[in-house]
Amino acid sequence: MIKNIRRASQAIFLFLFLFLFRQTESKGYDDLGYPVRLFLDFDPLVFITTVLASHTVPLAFYLSVILIVFTIFLGRVFCGWVCPLGTLNNMMGTLRKARPIGDRRRLYRWKYYILLFILAASLFRLHLTGILDPLSLLIRSLSASIYPLFNYAVRSFFDTIFHWNPPIIVQGSEFLYDLLKRSVLAFEQPLFVQSAFIGLLFLAVLGLNLIERRFWCKFLCPLGALLGILSRYALLRRSLGEGCDACGACETICQGGAIHDGDRWESGECLYCMNCDDLCPRNAVSFGFSTRGTPAALNLGRRNVLIAFASGIVSVPLIRTTAHSKPGYVNPRLIRPPGALEEREFLRACIKCGECMKVCITNGLQPTLLEAGLEGIWSPILIPRIGYCEYRCTLCGQVCPTGAIARLKLEAKQQVKVGLAMIDEGRCLPYAHATPCIVCQEACPTSPKAIWLEETNVRNREGRVIRVKRPRVDLELCIGCGICETLCPVMGQPAIYVTNVGESRSKTNQLLLPGAAK
């Protein structure tokens, strides 16, 4: 009975999560209007490590305090009843036959070591949480891989019917397609670099359920570990009645693997799925509030704890010993979204959840691989050939859960330079090929336009004089939005392109004499 209530709760939260995910998309208005970061706002692991690493307090931190207090009293109810990744693991796990946890119990410790590693690193301001935080991982995987895959599959299916064009059927399929477009499909097919890589990692997490049910939740999840520690003295406890004959039935169906050796129960591992309460053949299991008995201490092994913690510390110089740390070295194509903090601060705050990429109106925000060093893996980079930064859009700042991308008012955002555009005169049509073209100037969104036209005479091969307008970039006005690069008709390598020199967030990555009047 309670099991079914739990299932309903899982379904509701998974649906809420997917609904909010779906709402993380522009409808053409200035404001998104939905609290799409909600799940991340509730995440205490993100909260604690962000405070440690970035020395700033996330906007909606109080929500994660709610979850901390909730867990201290009620245990890991979040894992069993709420967590959307937990629910997906739960569903995948049904493909594997249930069995008692047995000796695999020792693997529990991994997640605590991972947690210690992450905490140690963030103590030294290296923010690795988002890589393994379940909510961040889920949002990133859905955004950059699974949702695009879903869209691709559905669109290909209906496009095939559309082009095949069988009478009557095509009307039906187009009607259905339209319905799906209005409800679950993205406005445009989202496409990301590394889609397959990020997707395979996610599928691997789900696939682990075939080795052990809820493998991720039991053995790897750092958020689960944190909640496990918090719930050690939880008041909601399992108790056994007189009838228990240690038959071990509950050990087999326990989702967290919290029950072992017949009647032993680990509060920090229990997901409160209520399977044991429901299925006990003697009806001897019950959950209730009590303070009786001190739960067994978490035995992680002092040596292992030290190793995990030390590894976290060592990982800081290991990851940072890269040319990216050299003063003055900048990857010129590492264009960050508008409002992004100065690079070092940005990396300390970004949890690579991918919400900004999901919401980016042009699909231009993409996950990095090594462009920002290993530390910056999967952080957002604007690739103007894929999509530019829409002049009147502020959505990425609205969805960022940690403030790595500041939430800016429209007027402020329009002043932010993410880089500067420059012209490749060897490729530009009016410069190199005596051919008219003003596409970059036409689309330049600033007022006055940062790209202006210089009218001049050029000679073609026959010696005929042709009057062309050559684009020039006003570095004071250019904000690096990249629409010129996106639309440049010179395919492949564009004739106008943006690099991050001049970006507002950097003091050093500049080129003009400060304050110099034109």
Added chain:
Amino acid sequence: MNRRGFLKNTAVVGAGLTLPGACGLVFRVLEASERVDLAVAQGAAPSQITRAAIDVLGGMKRFVTKGDVVVVKPNIGWDRTPEYAATTNPEVVGTIVKMCYEAGAKKVRVFDRTVSDSRRCYKQSGIADAAGAAGAEVSHIDDRKYRDVKMNGLALKSWPLYADVLEADKVINVPIAKDHGLSKLTLAMKNWMGVMGGWRSRIHQNIDESLVDIARAVKPTLTVLDAVRILTANGPTGGSLSDVKRLNLVAVGTDQVAIDSFGATLFGFKGSDLGYVRLGAKAGLGVMDLAKLKIKKIQV
């Protein structure tokens, strides 16, 4: 009353009853003989001047017949709000949609292939809401719907154009008058870039010839040039209210070249200053010389 008397009375009354209709017919004939080529209406309310100008030409019934599928093609190209004059006035669009339905249209479709993000353009321009409220089917461009059209024109051999435009019974062009870096101004003929598929920005390499080719392929029934606000500089995107001039004017006609030639005068140019107007006239697409046109100006 005898039989003769009855017949006489019946004839008189009958004639009297049919008189208003007959008068209307006479007026219509007179109007037609007046042959207005271009109706220009000025006034504070965009919806009223739109209606008045179209009525001068004989009303929407002259252009739209019962059961027609009509495409109304505004300029929704940029992510700007109406006061910046980068997109067609939403009230003008809404009024035209409403008039099409009043004239018996079965369906009115409104769309544009935007340059900035389509969702933002549709919403921020106010056009999606205004046209939607008037009953139009407002849709975003569906990339599958382009059809290659043979042109063998001045510049273009062929180009993919939007099927909805090609398949419509009637097409009404509703551009806004704006400054443009290459073609000087963007008016009616240039508004057809919004129905072009493919890498359309390449036509800037031969803009005037290409615009004539496209305008010839589309053949609009009616053109309503929105000059309620015009963008005098930094076009076609705008972005500053100081570049916007309020003229409170619309110009309506069936001749795209004539409309553009007239539009040029709003900016202090002559029609012949615009390459595509000159070429369009030469190609027989329309009349450039405003002196040869019957232009009726009204204040509303």
